Amino acid sequence: MYLQRLGILENLVHQQAETIKQQSDTISNLTSKLSVLQDSIGSAFVHWGRSDCQSKDTELVYSGFVGGGHYNETGASPEFVCLPTDPKLRETTGGYDYGRMYGAEYGTNFWGQHPNPINNELPCAVCRSQRTSTTIMIPGKDTCQTGWKIEYHGYLGSSHHSHTSGSMYICVDINHQSVPGGGSRYDGGKRVVNVVAECGSLQCPPYTNGDSFSCVVCSK
Structure with a gap:
């Protein structure tokens, strides 16, 4: 029975470790995107x-x-x-109506x-x-x-x-x-x-x- 419970606990620990890793990867990805957005503003x-x-x-x-x-x-x-x-102007053809x-x-x-x-x-x-x-x-x-x-x-x-x-x-x-x-x-x-x-x-x-x-x- 104790071995069975130990196995269950090991599975839970493994699942939690996987969840934490996924969350850490997500945070890292979001942080990278935030940095790019901040640089573009x-x-x-x-x-x-x-x-x-x-x-x-x-x-x-x-x-x-x-x-x-x-x-x-x-x-x-x-x-x-x-x-x-370095202006790029357009040649005009005359007249007096201008600023x-x-x-x-x-x-x-x-x-x-x-x-x-x-x-x-x-x-x-x-x-x-x-x-x-x-x-x-x-x-x-x-x-x-x-x-x-x-x-x-x-x-x-x-x-x-x-x-x-x-x-x-x-x-x-x-x-x-x-x-x-x-x-x-x-x-x-x-x-x-x-x-x-x-x-x-x-x-x-x-x-x-x-x-x-x-x-x-x-x-x-």
């Missing part, structure tokens, strides 16, 4: 004022220079875009991490933050919320308040660069200046009249 952002992607686990999609509509044209697009350095794309220049020497940036062109980079699904820009902050990864921080930029054409706000890296060979000659086009607080409809405090806005790009 990412969120994209434009790194304004730099031609590279500097934060950890971030890859460069392409680099280029900033473009946009002319600051003094009423029909100009307000959007800043990151233009590639215009210009380069973008620093509009002041406020961007003081590098001397006298005014009239130099802005570079840019399109970056992909790996293993994240969301990227946001926060104006007025230079750090991210708890649980978020900082991609870069800097100062908020836009067109001048007196310009005919408006613009979106962009976050220009505090360690900004200029386009190599662009020079410091004024060429017109899109102009980028720092953004300051104007009290009134904007609550002061917490904001302070005339102070420049910081900014930070965060991902999660």
